[in-house]
Amino acid sequence: MALYSEKVMDHFRNPRNVGVIEDADGVGEVGNAKCGDIMKMYLKIQDGIITDAKFETFGCGSAIASSSMATELIKGKPVSQALELTNKAVVEALDGLPAHKIHCSVLAEEAIKNALDDYYSRHPESKN
Amino acid sequence: MNIYADNAATTAMSAAAIDAMNLYLRDEFGNPSSLYSAGQRAREALDSARERIAACINADPRCIIFTSGGSESDNQAIISAAELGKRAGKTHIITSPIEHHAVLHTLKKLQKQGFDVTYLPVGTDGIVSAASVAAAIRPDTCLVTVMFANNEIGTVQPVAEIGAVCAERKVLFHTDAVQAVGHLPVDVTAQKISMLSASAHKFHGPKGVGFLYAARGIKLTPLIEGGAQERGLRAGTENVAGICAMAAALEESAASLEENSRKLACLRRKLIKGLSSIPHSALNGDAEKRLPSNVNFCFEGIEGESLLLLLDDKGISASSGSACTSGSLDPSHVLLAIGRPHAVAHGSLRISLGEDATEEQVEYIISSVTEVVAYLRGFSPVWRDLCAGKSEFIL
Known part of the structure; x- marks a missing residue:
């Protein structure tokens, strides 16, 4: 069996939503270079809806694929729904990850939650 | 374009190695321990392989024992030296921090058993100096184990100089030469190497076979108990096809x-x-x-x-x-x-x-x-x- 599923390789080779949102409403960064994975997520939010999501990732194939998939899963969705995104959903959408790569999906979940926290701290009024 | 650029991981088998292997898999499948002629032909093939391999590293053929590869050879060399050291009350071992895990993990195990291990400094150039080996040797040092060439960054260690230091101080010197044999000039006599590990698949031989050189007088500890193969130092019916293929591959690598x-x-x-x-x-x-x-x-x-x-x-x-x-x-x-x-x-x-x-x-x-x-x-x-x-x- 190959190391990664075809889905993972597709999102690794052709990552969706790569880049930066200069006027992002929320930015989240997780991981550290020492461990070999850093993910940065940028969100554009309008009326409680994530209208755009972009990412930058320093990391292995599954880290890049997880970031790509996670942004796809939340784009166009209400913030409330994005908050419920789990790493498991990312893994499932990627048709699985090897056991020692699950942490990549956890990072993707955390990066999004981090970006949403940033959004709430900038827009405390939207919390209600 | 397809480029295989991971020859430090493994190499493609040479045609000569495949031919040698086929012969002993297909036709000459006898057990070298059997006394009938098919067995004796296999025995002769083993003896010939031992001689040819020994010649490539300027060793006495009696000092070569066949193993399953580099890791086994490293394990046996280090464990044997530790065993000999313990009996003489010497429990200090010197190594480098850039060794293969087959060496480092064996040493970790020995450390748990009370051995004291010194990890020599290595510069940004990835090379251990013979002077640092000389400075680290103590009266209770039983072994210096420093690789011939590093498997990741390829740096070649001053093996002959380290060998000279160890010979002078009468300390056993083992070198993991898995990346070197077949690629660099190896001469266990001139380089004063007491023990050397090699693996066939790094020089166009098959996987799962290698050898350990141990100079005369060094009593090896068997890791596998059983029959009297390899003078009782490595039990188990010999991998005749693999060994013959290893000899063919090494001769070819050494020649070019x-x-x-x-x-x-x-x-x-x-x-x-x-x-x-x-x-x-x-x-x-x-x-x-x-x-x-x-x-x-x-x-x-x-x-x-x-x-x-x-x-x-x-x-x-x-x-x-x-x-x-x-x-x-x-x-x-x-x-x-x-x-x-x-x-x-x-x-x-x-x-x-x-x-x-x-x-x-x-x-x-x-x-x-x-x-x-x-x-x-x-x-x-x-x-x-x-x-x-x-x-x-x-x-």
Whole structure:
């Protein structure tokens, strides 16, 4: 069996939503270079809806694929729904990850939650 | 273009090795311990293989025992020296921090049993000095184990000098020569090596077979108990086909060693020069005191596994010392030992050329790596911070 599923390789080779949102409403960064994975997520939010999501990732194939998939899963969705995104959903959408790569999906979940926290701290009024 | 550039991991079997193997798998399948003629022919083949292998490293054939490969040879050499040392009340072992895990993990086990292990300093050039070995030897030192050439960064250690120091101080000297045999001149007599480990699949032989050289008078401890094969030092029916193939492969490698080394060193220099022009990159280990086939670089701002996967898409098989490829949380212990910080060590690439490599392939590797590194940096938050001056470049 190959190391990664075809889905993972597709999102690794052709990552969706790569880049930066200069006027992002929320930015989240997780991981550290020492461990070999850093993910940065940028969100554009309008009326409680994530209208755009972009990412930058320093990391292995599954880290890049997880970031790509996670942004796809939340784009166009209400913030409330994005908050419920789990790493498991990312893994499932990627048709699985090897056991020692699950942490990549956890990072993707955390990066999004981090970006949403940033959004709430900038827009405390939207919390209600 | 398809380029296999991971010859430090394993090599393709040579035609001579495959032929030798086939003969002993298909026709001459006798057990060397059987007394009828089919068995005795297998015995003769083993004896001949032992002699030919011994000749390639200037050893006495009686000092060669066949094993399952480099790891077993390393284990047996170290455990034997430790056993001998313990009996003489000597429980200190000297090694380097850039050894293969077959050495390091065996030593860790011995440390738990009370052995004291000194890890010699290694410079940014990836080389251990013979002077540091001399300074570390104590009256209770029973073994110095330093590899011949490093498997990751390819640096060649001053084996003859270390051998001389050990001979003078009457300490056993073991060298893991898995990357060297068949690629560098190895002469156990001139280099005063007490024990040497080798593995067939690194020099175009089959996997699962190797040998251990142990100078006369060194009593080896068997790791596998059973029959009297290999003078009782390694039980189990001999891997006749594998051993004969190993001998054929080694003879061929040894015969073309000089010519191949010259050719590969030229290609290596070209590759190093080409990859050095990638901004914020650095060669790991000394530029010249390294295996002719080995190039190892760190590229700042990217991670090694994604680099490997994209190179694979371009037909290039290479390797990396990143955590993701090592299967642990830490990047290569070798890169850390030569002073590369974690963040940079994750972005390493090892290219180990085969003897059939061409200038055209080297050019393709340079352009592919340059392209992939630039692409990955294009969406790396680490690279962005470095370029924005938010963090400082290391390389």
